[in-house]
Amino acid sequence: MNGSFRIGHLFGIPIYLHWTFLIVVPLFAWIIGSQIALTTELLAETFGVEITMTAFVGGWIPYILGTAVAIGLFAGVLVHELAHSIVARSKGIKINSITLLIFGGVASMEEGTPDPKIELPMALAGPLTSFVIGLISLALTYGAAALVGTGQITPETGGIFIFFFGYLALLNLILFAFNLLPAFPMDGGRVLRAWLAKKMPLHQATRIAADVGRGFAVLFGIFGFLVFNPILIIIAFFIYIGANQEATMVRYNYLLRDISVGDVMSTPVQTVPPEMPVSEVMRLMYDTKHLGFPVVEHETLVGMITLGDIHAAPAIDREAMQVRDLMSRDVVTLPPTAQLTEAMQIMSKTGIGRIPVKKGGELVGIVTRTDVLTMLEIKEA
Numbered sequence: 001m002n003g004s005f006r007i008g009h010l011f012g013i014p015i016y017l018h019w020t021f022l023i024v025v026p027l028f029a030w031i032i033g034s035q036i037a038l039t040t041e042l043l044a045e046t047f048g049v050e051i052t053m054t055a056f057v058g059g060w061i062p063y064i065l066g067t068a069v070a071i072g073l074f075a076g077v078l079v080h081e082l083a084h085s086i087v088a089r090s091k092g093i094k095i096n097s098i099t100l101l102i103f104g105g106v107a108s109m110e111e112g113t114p115d116p117k118i119e120l121p122m123a124l125a126g127p128l129t130s131f132v133i134g135l136i137s138l139a140l141t142y143g144a145a146a147l148v149g150t151g152q153i154t155p156e157t158g159g160i161f162i163f164f165f166g167y168l169a170l171l172n173l174i175l176f177a178f179n180l181l182p183a184f185p186m187d188g189g190r191v192l193r194a195w196l197a198k199k200m201p202l203h204q205a206t207r208i209a210a211d212v213g214r215g216f217a218v219l220f221g222i223f224g225f226l227v228f229n230p231i232l233i234i235i236a237f238f239i240y241i242g243a244n245q246e247a248t249m250v251r252y253n254y255l256l257r258d259i260s261v262g263d264v265m266s267t268p269v270q271t272v273p274p275e276m277p278v279s280e281v282m283r284l285m286y287d288t289k290h291l292g293f294p295v296v297e298h299e300t301l302v303g304m305i306t307l308g309d310i311h312a313a314p315a316i317d318r319e320a321m322q323v324r325d326l327m328s329r330d331v332v333t334l335p336p337t338a339q340l341t342e343a344m345q346i347m348s349k350t351g352i353g354r355i356p357v358k359k360g361g362e363l364v365g366i367v368t369r370t371d372v373l374t375m376l377e378i379k380e381a
Contacts, residue, residue, distance in 0.1 A: 032066030262336030265365030
């Protein structure tokens with residue numbers, strides 16, 4: 001994910017921090033520190049414990065304690081995402097990374113069409129992990145209160161521990177409940193889809209779950225607007241967009257499920273040699289209305305030249321350039337037997353608009369984004 005940097009790895013999974021994480025920790029620290037008295041009263045009433053505030057009400061202490069709570073919360077979010085990832089990996093899904101960002105964590109997985117039998121335990125793993133973290137934190141809260149009651153630690157020291165673990169208990173239990181809301185694509189929405197998929201085709205289950213998710217997003221947005229809570233409004237926006245994107249992708253996968261690359265590829269393929277002047281390539285693009293060509297040398301595919309590659313070079317230099325000077329040499333190819341959904345996913349992830357098709361090392365065709373969109377229009381008719 002752009003804007004992220006790697007901080008290490010756990011269980012062989014790379015862990016990244018997004019730059020927004022560097023904003024949210026001090027923000028949370030300030031919110032917690034500035035509301036320390038109100039929050040202490042809430043925790044005392046919620047868990048029925050006495051919290052002595054003497055040690056954390058003056059100077060920078062409330063904000064230092066707020067920072068510790070914020071870091072503890074995101075440590076819990078990381079464990080939450082690890083639980084998703086470990087269950088997914090046990091089911092044969094490759095995990096690329098976990099990224100912590102402003103509103104939680106995201107696990108990047110190489111996942112094709114969702115399998116409800118895999119999605120259900122994978123979706124439940126995260127919220128259940130948050131629930132367990134909440135229970136452990138709650139036990140530590142009561143443990144600290146018991147130590148104060150028996151005189152083994154002072155009320156001032158105990159107050160710090162009770163506040164810290166009590167706050168983490170409350171946040172993780174809220175995280176557990178919030179994630180189980182059937183607001184697709186959140187965990188609860190994925191549980192809903194997995195349950196619906198037992199009774200109907202996956203694309204229909206996804207559409208219903210996405211509709212429910214969009215409904216929750218609208219409610220979050222309205223409520224956030226009424227109470228002037230920008231965080232709820234932003235969460236609503238991400239839920240709405242996420243539900244639309246995933247529902248669209250599953251629908252496309254369903255429509256193209258029986259179509260191979262060979263069914264839609266264009267053949268024969270217009271190719272260019274590496275020594276062709278760039279100016280001639282541009283004239284060829286104008287004549288054929290194609291925005292890219294495979295580059296072939298001695299009957300071997302050696303690259304791709306696209307309008308984007310040409311635009312990347314200064315206009316004043318193009319007259320002296322050949323195709324070999326601008327072509328992309330790292331070419332993604334597919335066999336004609338590959339599913340068209342695979343081509344669509346590659347194009348979506350990489351941003352490329354055309355993929356050469358090879359059979360037994362021979363270039364036999366090319367499939368473009370336009371080919372995919374045309375087939376979708378035909379299937380949706």
